[in-house]
Structures are given as C-alpha cells and as structure tokens.
Amino acid sequence: MTPQANPDPILEVRDLKTHFRSENGPIKAVDGVSFSVRKGETLAVVGESGSGKSVTSLSIMRLIPPRAGGIVGGQIIFEGRDIAAIPEREMRSIRGNEVSMVFQEPMTSLTPVHSVGNQIAEAIRVHEKVSSGASRERAVEMLELVGIPEPRRRARAYPHQLSGGMRQRVMIAIALACRPKLLIADEPTTGLDVTVQAQILDLMRGLQKELGMAILFITHDLGVVAEMADRVVVMYAGRAVEEAAVRDIFRRPKMPYTQGLMNSIPRVDRSLDHQLNLVPIPGNVPGPFAMPIGCAFAPRCAFVRTPGCTESIPPLSDSGSGHMVRCARWRELDLAPEALAS
C-alpha cells in the first residue's frame, strides 16, 4: 500500500484515516491515504468536493476540531517524527513554524482587530524569542517579500482595508514568516479573479525558489495543478486513486476517474476547431453513507467490470516508476488522454 521509499521525503502520510462523528455513524472523510512530499517539491492533491483533500491537509496540521472527529488511524511522519501521535503542546511548536498553512478565505483567517503587520509579528514572536521591534521589522520585510507595495505603510493597515489578493499575500507572509520547511496551501487562489490568481501563483513559485520550502498544494483546478505541481495525487471519495509525476498524470492517466476529469474541462489553449467535446463523468460522487463496497468510482466508471471492480477496493499499485494507480483494470486499460473523446 505504501508507495516506494522516496528520496528525501519531508512528509510521509501513511494510511491516514480521519473520520467524523455523525448521527448516522462515522463519516470516513479520509480513509487510508498515503503519499509523501519530497524536500523542495510541490505536490498537488487534486479532487472534487467530498474527495477528502481538505480534511487531509487539516489532519496534517492537526486542526480537526476534536468535537467533530479526528485521526483514527495511520501516521504522519514529518522529519522522522509521527506528528499524528505527539501531544498538542509539541504540535504547537511545529504548526506555523516548521509546517504552516495558507487557507482559501483570507478574510476569515485574518483577525479583523489587529493590523496586518502586528499579525505577522505575532506569528514570529510565538515561535522565536525576538523583541517586538525586531519582529515588527521582520513583518515589514515579509510584506515586501510577498510583493506588497509600500510595505511599511501597509503594515499598519487592517485586513478590511486590503483587497482579496493583498489579503492572500498577507496570509502567505504570515505562513512564511518563520521560514517553514513545508507550506500547505489549501485552495489558496480559489475565489480570486484569474488575473489576481496569476499574480499569487507567480509569487508562490518565486518564493519557493527563493526559500526552498516544499509545498503541498490542495486544489480542485487541474489548470493550477499543471502550472504548480511536480507530482500529483488524485483523490476520490476519501482515498488516493492515482499518484504520478505531473507530466504522467496529464499525458498518461491510468485511472479512469483522472481521465474523466481531464475530459470534463473546456480549455482555452485550443482553437475552436480542435476543441473536443466535453465528455462528462456521469452521475455523482457517492454520499458518505452510500459508499460502494468495491471501487468507489465503479458506479460512474465506463470501464467497470463485475465482479472485479465491485467486490473489493482495489489496492494502490505501482504501475512502474512510482506511477501509482488504484484501479482493478489498470493493466488492461489504455487511457491515452482524449482516447475517449470523439
């Protein structure tokens, strides 16, 4: 089940299970996810709503509210330590320091009552013994680093005085203030306009080059994946269903779901004459209490075979050179992209 040992993983998620309580029994939001992030790389986790991608990132940060649910199995190895098992007190010295996170909605993740400069300075002082003057100076440097014009003046601004793009830059400044080894970016550009999204993605690429951190990039947007990722994990219904280098995911998808996603996106880079018909995936993602017994994608899959696909969950198998695929039929299927599109 566990993918082959990777050179220099900074984070290894092994068979992670995060379940939530509900009146109707446990909701298995993440149900056996394994992947690793290598030093300095960008790993994209892509999936649609209900795939468990965000719960995976919140689990790594240990931010699942205990009343709602929690990690019920698996390990999260960060720099040799299982951070799923350490006490909250120890986790606090890692969170926001060695591993930090940028969320989708910068307005709700910033407090409205402090200036953005103070919020960045605060993030530094939590983890480092520095004077308030020095931390404020660092805050201004961080604002400059994330491309905010007039950083000294903007440090005194409150979140509501900034635009959505500027707020997301501030969030990135906070996340990077302690020079983390791993940045988790959960849909960091969703909800931003495309021209602003382009700015933020450009900024993140530049900062990664400059600071050398690894990025775990959570997104639903395959266009963003293609731009940002070195490697990709595709999630569906709480499990990883495919993992490969970014070029292999787009050129040689092996899981019918991945190929279905590719055929569902209209693209601006092709002239209309070459615009293929969209081939949607029929049906819907199964609900948490209606999970099929076998492959979760089987009810929507064009290649489904009984009983192979419907009796047991196929394992995540290595199809060669680390291209992992969870499909009972991967050996027989030839899913060259657009093979299905007419």
Add this chain to the structure above:
Amino acid sequence: MIAVGEKATPLLSVRNLQKRFPVRGPLFSRQKAQVHAVEDVSFDVRRGTVVGLVGESGSGKTTTGRAVLRLIEPTAGEIVFDGVDLMTLQKQQLRPYRRRMQIIFQDPFASLNPRMSVETIIGEGLRVHGLASGADRRARVVELLEQVGLGADHLRKYPHEFSGGQRQRIGIARALAVDPSFIVADEPVSALDVSIQAQVVNLLKDLRERLDLTLLFIAHDLGVVEYLCDEVVVMYLGRVMEVAPAKKLYANPAHPYTEALLSAAPVPDPDAPRDRIILKGETPSPINPPSGCVFRTRCPIAAPECASVVPALEQVSEGHFKACIRR
C-alpha cells in the same frame, strides 16, 4: 456602435446601458457617492446564438444581465427586445416579456424554494402565466424534467434531496417551462464540481441546439465560454472592452485586457507555453473609476492620453470591436 453581422434584426439590442447604485459617501459629507456598475454598455444578441458576457468581479457582467431583464432598474439606456424598447414599458406592460425572457441563477442552493416540490417549482411559471393547469401542467413538467435529464419520479421531491448539478437542472427546467425566446444564464456552472459542470454545460449546449435557444451566458471561466458561445463580450469595471466572434477573440484578442485575461487562465497541460502577461494590482473601485480608459491603471501598454479619453468601440474586422486607442 456595434454593426449587425447578419441582416436579420437581433433579438436583443442593448444600447448605452448604464446602472449606477447610490452608496453612502464619506462620513459627514453631503455628497452622495455612486457605484458605477455599468457604463455605456452596448451589444447585440442575434436569434439562435449564445453570447458570452465575461469579466472578473466588479466588471458589471451580472448587473448587465439583470438590467437587461429589468430585474434591476437601469439608470439609462435602451434595451430593445424583439423591436420593443423595454425601458419605455410600464411594469404591467412588461408582463408578457417576463414570460419570454427567463433567467438561470448561479447558486442552485439559494435559487430554489426549499418548501416547494419540484413539480411546483417547475410548474410555477405555467401557473402564473396561465399557460397550463391540472394534468396538462403535470405532463409539461414531466416533459421538462426529461428534457433536462431527470425523470418523472422526481416530481414530488424537494430541493434538498438533490445534488448541486441536479438542482441546476431543475433551475434550467424552470426557465424553459414557459417556452422563453431568450434566457440569461448567470454563471450557471460556477458553483459546480468540474465533472458535474461538464454535464450541465453539455446539457445547455444540447438544449440550445434542440430548442433553438438564444442565450446570454454570463461567466468568468473563459474555457466554458469558448466551448458554448458564438460571440463574446468582454467587460472590465463596468465597460465593454472587446466584442468578437468567439473564434476571433480567442485566436486574436485585440484588447490588452482580453489578452491578459486569456493568458492568465491556467491551462491543464504541464507542457503548455506560459508566456504570461501578469497584470499589476487589482480592479480599482467602481465608486471612483479611473478617468479615460478604466483599464489604464493596470494596462501594460497605457500611455498618458489613455487618461483623457474614454475609448470608443472601434471595428477591428467583421463583427470584432475593441475599445483601445493603443491598438
């Protein structure tokens, strides 16, 4: 002015549409401020075509869509629908047009009344306009459900029993119920997951061909617009930047904003060339839009004279217009 590509009169002609919303001015100031949501917008929608209205937040695309239906009262302009200027009509006189012009909303969760069954939701237009009752109405609702890919067994269900994609199908069936000649679709697939989005986009494409619909399709996703639309109107900060047949717009954008917008759209191909134009800053406030060309503050090729004149839409080629003095 926009020339009409074909001899037939367009179904809808919007001319110099303007919508300003009053907002409270600065504290203690007597002066009232205004949001310049839509300024001097003109375009045509020919019968049987799909026109895409694209732009980012604050571009005025949604306000334009609603003003065209007079769901929002425009401040000025003409909305000529099938030869009649809707702006000259009283509320009562608008009624027949309310049937002929329909809207599909973005949020399939907020736009369906949770207390109504699917049959009531879809049949409401038929009832209100006195088009069908009793068994006839039910038969028509069933027919509509089938048209949008849902079955008769859904008649008695309530919105909460459906997924987002299915709800959007119900919203489409509701719009189609009264046999409209024109539909405004306001970001109908933006809230849906990609696999479901493709289902609904294909449904719209299919319905459009089968029912010969005329659509104003409002969206920010350029890929979806290219897939579905014949013509595209690009808006920025309340004004039209470019109008063109879809093919021309995507192959040869004439306006620097369109160019930047197209180059900013992420392409799902790791090997795609990325010669990206990254615009500086963000859209300015519509309360105090820049003088002259509203795009000039972010434009990579702006010149001093851009601040003094509001560029008019000029023809580039047949059916292709741009509002830029630098190109």
